[in-house]
Amino acid sequence: MSVEEVFNPAESRAAVVCGAGAAVPLHVETNDDLARRMDTSDEWIRRRTGIGQRHIIKPGEATSDLAVEAGRLAMESAGLNEVGSVVVATTTPDRVCPSTAPEVASRLGLTGVAAFDVNAVCSGFLYGLATGAGLIAAGVSGSVLMIGADTFSTIVDPLDRSTAPIFGDGAGAFVLRRGRSSEPGALGPFDLGSDGHNSDLAAVPAGGSRQKAAEKPGDNFLSMAGKDMYRHAVDRMTSSALLALRRAGWTPADVDRVVPHQANIRIIKAVAKHLAVPMDHVIVNIDRLGNTAAASIPIAIADAMAKGTIQPGHRVLVTGFGGGLTWGSTTLVWPQISLRNSYGR
Numbered sequence: 001m002s003v004e005e006v007f008n009p010a011e012s013r014a015a016v017v018c019g020a021g022a023a024v025p026l027h028v029e030t031n032d033d034l035a036r037r038m039d040t041s042d043e044w045i046r047r048r049t050g051i052g053q054r055h056i057i058k059p060g061e062a063t064s065d066l067a068v069e070a071g072r073l074a075m076e077s078a079g080l081n082e083v084g085s086v087v088v089a090t091t092t093p094d095r096v097c098p099s100t101a102p103e104v105a106s107r108l109g110l111t112g113v114a115a116f117d118v119n120a121v122c123s124g125f126l127y128g129l130a131t132g133a134g135l136i137a138a139g140v141s142g143s144v145l146m147i148g149a150d151t152f153s154t155i156v157d158p159l160d161r162s163t164a165p166i167f168g169d170g171a172g173a174f175v176l177r178r179g180r181s182s183e184p185g186a187l188g189p190f191d192l193g194s195d196g197h198n199s200d201l202a203a204v205p206a207g208g209s210r211q212k213a214a215e216k217p218g219d220n221f222l223s224m225a226g227k228d229m230y231r232h233a234v235d236r237m238t239s240s241a242l243l244a245l246r247r248a249g250w251t252p253a254d255v256d257r258v259v260p261h262q263a264n265i266r267i268i269k270a271v272a273k274h275l276a277v278p279m280d281h282v283i284v285n286i287d288r289l290g291n292t293a294a295a296s297i298p299i300a301i302a303d304a305m306a307k308g309t310i311q312p313g314h315r316v317l318v319t320g321f322g323g324g325l326t327w328g329s330t331t332l333v334w335p336q337i338s339l340r341n342s343y344g345r
Contacts, residue, residue: 258281
């Protein structure tokens with residue numbers, strides 16, 4: 001089955017979510033595992049981050065492996081065997097060059113379709129959704145496979161207790177199709193933003209054109225100014241969420257579920273407080289999966305679908321923040337779709 005049709009402007013008013021899937025690696029790393037190799041403890045990590053464990057790829061595994069699995073499951077969920085475009089949001093591509101998306105598309109049997117990467121760090125899935133919606137609105141594609149996939153375990157120092165406990169690996173995906181803005185699943189107005197003046201708050205110094213090789217120990221690993229990132233994350237996610245709600249004609253009281261980027265439990269709670277949204281309306285799975293970067297939002301939604309905490313008809317607010325600095329938010333009424341969720345493949 002395919003949703004690739006002759007372009008009809010009257011039928012291209014919105015990008016509609018019609019499939020979802022998620023995948024994480026089999027290997028689980030607990031806080032106690034980390035405590036055996038660095039000066040930390042389960043209590044210390046949980047108190048500061050809310051994280052108890054995370055899934056980590058093993059040698060020989062890569063970001064594309066998770067992306068392919070999540071993409072396959074999302075297409076099964078949508079009942080499709082082809083799409084018009086593949087977008088992969090990632091900060092940890094298999095290689096610096098070429099991008100990861102064409103290989104992912106090929107492994108999914110989608111040779112010949114448009115395929116490219118988006119890098120907006122932990123805001124990547126939202127930037128990718130906006131990009132997919134743009135491809136559909138422009139008539140470039142009638143359907144888009146949007147994948148968020150990251151393996152931050154490959155770019156954090158395994159002995160750094162300020163970063164290693166935070167991040168986990170995983171991938172999540174949506175299938176978008178051309179539809180009407182009145183349909184359940186139609187992506188609402190987006191708010192996207194950036195602040196490059198603070199790009200050094202979360203960065204990997206080496207590996208790019210500015211600094212090809214490490215000049216000192218740690219240059220190949222992610223460094224993060226935690227306190228500053230916390231402040232910016234809370235401020236930017238709150239203001240972005242409120243702007244997306246206003247553009248959708250909603251208020252925080254209209255929202256049934258908030259799906260925030262799973263950065264840190266303190267950030268999530270602070271954003272919920274600023275939005276005046278009760279925590280039982282907020283989707284949280286950071287305790288079991290850590291921060292999976294661009295994958296965190298679709299994985300959190302897949303988790304919530306599996307648990308029944310996101311139901312068809314729920315008004316959903318999605319908001320994220322990442323390095324760059326970048327941030328973004330959007331809204332949608334959750335549709336009736338099946339879930340394909342593969343943990344441990």
